[in-house]
Amino acid sequence: MDVAALVTWIVTAGFGFSMLTLWVRGGGTRTEGMTATTSHFRPPVVFGHFTIAVIGLVLWIIYLLTDTTALAWIAFGVLVAVAILGETLVIRWARDRRSTNLRRLAEQQIPPVLVGAHGIFAVATIVLVFLSALGVGGS
């Protein structure tokens, strides 16, 4: 169960790295110039989501190495924070997607299939981490 969570976590991170790349390449972090807004995502939210997720992954690996139950719960708490930030991003992404004049936004360069895959693996990771913390399935 806990190793399965590590695998889904790494896969989720892989999709996340691709999404971050598309957002940055689309001009998501550009602030210079007075031209039209390039993104509706606030960089601290994106980078916060990214950083907390990496910290959680590292905590999860330490949990796997040391088998400390408290760490599993901390990792779960971290994941909930990551999910809340991710949720605010995906809600904004989905809302903007409905209007055709916002198609040029940096985050709209991320295809739905990638967002969906990231989300599915993220949910799987949260469920697996929760079950591992509860002690279901053993290590």
Next chain:
Amino acid sequence: MDAMGTDEGHRRTKQPLSAALAGPYGHPFHPMLVTVPIGAWVSSLVLDVGSHLVGDGAGLADAARWLIAIGVIGALAAGAVGFLDFLTIPPHTGAHRTAVTHLSVNLSVIVLFAVNWLWRIGDTGPTAAGQIVLSAVGLAALGVSGWLGGRLAYHFGVRVARESDQASGFTEKRS
């Protein structure tokens, strides 16, 4: 042709994507963080060899396994920060090709050391010869990758201060 122009693309690699995460201008965090995996993995190999030179090598072999784990965790942190610097490099350029190789080799090295760690679970006594060879291969690959990282910084100037800022350190100031 690069749409944003060579100078503009080069200028952008000097600024952090996020100063809080990747380090402020002129002080990138990635080169600081890579010292953790490099130091841990080099030391683990030394302890592996040492485990064959002392009476009871089990203690050193165990410490070497700990260092491998510390190195993997440190490498993940360094890699996450390095990825932010990677994203500042415009695609379809020589620097980008070098960076893709640097990133790919580093990911492979992390996998090698993770496998190396798993291989050692339940081991007793001095480190096995095959595990020492795997560590040596990992470090050799890390050396190649480090060379490419050095090329990105010292040759292409990724995340290095602008030349005008570098020159400002050489203006003579006499009272």
